[in-house]
Amino acid sequence: MMNNTLKNHLCKLPSGYIIVGKWHKHSYKMIKPLGKGANGVVYLAESSKGLVAVKLSDNSTAITSEVNVLKHFSKVQGVALGPSLLDVDDWFDPYSKKVVCFYVMEYIKGEDFLSFIQKRGKEWIVILILQLLSDLEKLHQEGWVFGDLKPENLLVVGQAPKIRLLDVGGTTLKGRAIKEFTEFYDRGYWGMGSRKAEPSYDLFSVAMIMINACYLKRFEKKENGREQLIKMIGADETLRKYRKVLVRAIDGKYEHAREMHQELMAAVIDESSSTKTKSRSNQSRKRSVQKRYQKRKKRSGVLETALIVMFLLFMYVMYLYGELL
Amino acid sequence: MRKGTLKQILLITDGCSNHGEDPVAMAALAREQGITVNVIGVLDQDTIDESGLREIEGIAMAGGGVSQVVYATQLSQTVQMVTRKAMTQTLQGVVNRELKQILGSDVTMEDLPPEKRGEVMEVVDELGETAELEVLILVDTSGSMKTKLPTVKEALFDLSLSLNARIGDNHFAVFVFPGKRRDVEKVLDWTPKLEALSTVFPKLTSGGLTPTGPALREALTYFKKKRSLRSLISSDEQYFEESSM
Numbered sequence: 001m002m003n004n005t006l007k008n009h010l011c012k013l014p015s016g017y018i019i020v021g022k023w024h025k026h027s028y029k030m031i032k033p034l035g036k037g038a039n040g041v042v043y044l045a046e047s048s049k050g051l052v053a054v055k056l057s058d059n060s061t062a063i064t065s066e067v068n069v070l071k072h073f074s075k076v077q078g079v080a081l082g083p084s085l086l087d088v089d090d091w092f093d094p095y096s097k098k099v100v101c102f103y104v105m106e107y108i109k110g111e112d113f114l115s116f117i118q119k120r121g122k123e124w125i126v127i128l129i130l131q132l133l134s135d136l137e138k139l140h141q142e143g144w145v146f147g148d149l150k151p152e153n154l155l156v157v158g159q160a161p162k163i164r165l166l167d168v169g170g171t172t173l174k175g176r177a178i179k180e181f182t183e184f185y186d187r188g189y190w191g192m193g194s195r196k197a198e199p200s201y202d203l204f205s206v207a208m209i210m211i212n213a214c215y216l217k218r219f220e221k222k223e224n225g226r227e228q229l230i231k232m233i234g235a236d237e238t239l240r241k242y243r244k245v246l247v248r249a250i251d252g253k254y255e256h257a258r259e260m261h262q263e264l265m266a267a268v269i270d271e272s273s274s275t276k277t278k279s280r281s282n283q284s285r286k287r288s289v290q291k292r293y294q295k296r297k298k299r300s301g302v303l304e305t306a307l308i309v310m311f312l313l314f315m316y317v318m319y320l321y322g323e324l325l
Numbered sequence: 326m327r328k329g330t331l332k333q334i335l336l337i338t339d340g341c342s343n344h345g346e347d348p349v350a351m352a353a354l355a356r357e358q359g360i361t362v363n364v365i366g367v368l369d370q371d372t373i374d375e376s377g378l379r380e381i382e383g384i385a386m387a388g389g390g391v392s393q394v395v396y397a398t399q400l401s402q403t404v405q406m407v408t409r410k411a412m413t414q415t416l417q418g419v420v421n422r423e424l425k426q427i428l429g430s431d432v433t434m435e436d437l438p439p440e441k442r443g444e445v446m447e448v449v450d451e452l453g454e455t456a457e458l459e460v461l462i463l464v465d466t467s468g469s470m471k472t473k474l475p476t477v478k479e480a481l482f483d484l485s486l487s488l489n490a491r492i493g494d495n496h497f498a499v500f501v502f503p504g505k506r507r508d509v510e511k512v513l514d515w516t517p518k519l520e521a522l523s524t525v526f527p528k529l530t531s532g533g534l535t536p537t538g539p540a541l542r543e544a545l546t547y548f549k550k551k552r553s554l555r556s557l558i559s560s561d562e563q564y565f566e567e568s569s570m
Binding site: 023060061064065067068071088101103175176177178183188189194195196197 | 413438439446447450483486487490
């Protein structure tokens, strides 16, 4: 109960409120709250380096874990797997008279995954998922599993839309137990496997994100989870096209994100080429009609020459007959 | 090297005790024996009464554990979260004690600069992943809990799923109270898999009294019994190893 009041207070810091770090003495001017997670609240803030995102929490353990993960990510060169970490510090909260931990990240401006799909259309789902699978492949190669993969933790950024991973709170070292999860995207909940951090755990969540994106809602598990999911896939026009890939991901058949990426890509190409072959077969039908028409024309041409030849022969015979007379 | 064992009691109840010793005192006793007591209060639609809430918080506080009051539908998520949180809390306590020994009287993790804190946290994470864990689950089956028991069972399967994904070993035992003849009754002996529960749980009958205190007291003795039994086994193993050499 105590925690709740503290959290509520942290969620309602007024715009313009300034917090100063105890150790590094950097100051941050709160602008507005960006979101609330299980372990704290994230604010958009202004710092000497420009706009940043600040995550505050009364749970120092959780914050420290997250910072550890973000630090590991910053070591991955060249690829942005999560927001980059700028500062970690404590702040003495005069209201609760307690130390509140916070860390500062790069501010990523973007649109959340589901509303982007709603606005721009379902054709974007597979494109963003393919991007996501490439990112996951890199993450897995570094020895991590994202864990709490869900639309809320995905952001679509930029003019050339690109997916970004947010909230690394659930990110777990491979081989350990998943730290955080959300039931709908958790294969354990659906009775489809363990909660051990391995790439196939994330890939199950990816399949569930696609299902979520097409139905735009979550649903509860009934008796047989697998059958229910397969039925849902079969009942949706978009999902049906990627049925094979989705079922394999749900069954945990992919050991690497790149395998799922390849097969999803193959399904996309297959789909577009099948529409092409349809038009091609249309063309060929047209051509065969033309040919038959031409053939008929040709046959009538033969008939014509035959008639002319016969007519000329007849005339010649008549001429000879006349000469003989 | 043998990793340490974390011992926890997870009490699942929906209200106040009304029989026997004060459960808060029993929780304090557990803590003295190095056993953490966590409490989950399960609600229906109704809210829990003030005294029940106070007791739930009191038991967890005295038992050095975590308490949480939830609706039955959120039970699965909560059970695993509470167990995890309590593990981290205990391990952090251990690490803090070590820090005090190294750095002097009143230093805890929060007093370290954030950079150092991260390193300590990695140690805590590592321990939490690899430590052996013993959880004795104590389920209140009196009166109003009866309708919630299927949900409790599901939540316990889920707990087993979460914890068995860890590298370290787990041992679970399930007790219900009140028992048929005694204050507490064993329904599942120490096992690494809670799935074995499916055959025993539906047999339960719900009674009237809620002897939370006596149930906790008896649960404690069960940890000890197991301890001695296990040390017997492990000494046997040692003997075998030696003779084989």
